[in-house]
Amino acid sequence: MGHVDGTNDCYLQKSAADALNKARIQQHIPLKSGYGSGDCTRTFNTNLRFWQKYANNQVLAKVQQGKETKILGLVAPPGTSQHLWGLAIDLRVGSKEQRKALNQNGWFQTVENDVPHWTYVGLTEDNLPLFGFNKQVIRGITYWITPL
Template sequence: MRKYLHALLVIAATLGAACYEPVSDDSEGTRERTVQPGSRTAPAANTEIQPSATPGTDFSKQSETMTDQSTPQVKGFRNNVAQMLSREGLSIDSVADSSSPVERRVFEEYGAVYLTKAKPPSKAMFENDSEVLAFQSAAGISSENIGGVTIELQPAAMNALKAAVDEARSKGLSITPRDGADAGKRSYSKTLELWKSRFEPALKHWKQKGRLDDAEIARLKGLPIKQQVAEVLKHENQGIFFNTFFNNSILYSVAAPGTSQHLSMLAFDVTEFADKRVQDVLANHGWFRTVQNDAPHFTYLGHRKSDLNDLGLKSVSKKDGVFWIPNV
């Protein structure tokens, strides 16, 4: 049981970390190296503040600009997410399977994206290309040249990003994509390819070491991806690691397939992420960091910073700055 809990903590610390290549496991160290369960701090005292806005605000009619006067109408993260999802005809249960530890933790740790004013992901864990393509098509894709690279995002996210780029420019700053077009939209196949680039070499390595036999390797390869993720994490609890150097969890190296905010076109990886002024400009336009330990990764929420607490998020300060995560 203890090992199982440890696996959950590893998932909690890393699943949904969505940048894949830009922040690799074994080099720059912009991700935290250690699991920090204690980072799930006690709820902020101001989370339960009674919102003061007039009742009956229709979130679906809010402007995408940051000039609207919307204020959250309900309390707590889950209630606000439920309200945002209801615009799409979705519920929390329909996007995240509460019987799946992986999906439950993805939702609780990285679910800030469900508060977006754009189209929230329809699943915590997309399972194939067709699911992702259907979502992306329904959301609409806006394509623009950002910093010399063609970036694709949801239209509302793109409009806000362009406004941020303009504001940055006016202040003598720049906001550019980190590592090419993958800074924006990604495909399910891309996330699967990245997973396999760690998973398959690790199988070979551990076979050579005598820790995995052919039968187990065949079994792991044949599993549906969700079960494969779960089984890989079980092996990691026995010291059979699947990251690049076989010395740490694969989830410190790549996110689990299907869980990235990039699939929903609501994430953008920023080269200048470490500049506090750049963080502030992005925040002015509704872009916040919501994936702990993934410092270059910004998420389009579309809300004002002053509303995030009431929406059920809490700010967590890490060595790379502030992240906004569900207060659950």
């Protein structure tokens, strides 16, 4: 794991942390909460707690059947969060320059309508379509979505 500079307890996979630290040198990019761990890697139990807060087992069954997708913009089903794997972080991004620095370092928004959520993909924007990502602009924000 790699440490996110300027935080007490924010860790991501080493390549993701290195890329984020590089982007944060280029631009001031604060974490969503402003301080740390809840924005970074999360445990399975934390993911499960979020799921139970916003959804239930009936919703999970509909997600598994492909009949429900809106909930996925709010919370990931237990065990599937990119935060669990140290590949996602919640950030406060408000400028084109911040977005550009993140994108140049392999970070993209990949969860439709989850504005603070950024995923480390480790690719250039030009290569995202080659790996199945589809560009969608929603309310002025560019998301790179994978088909369900």
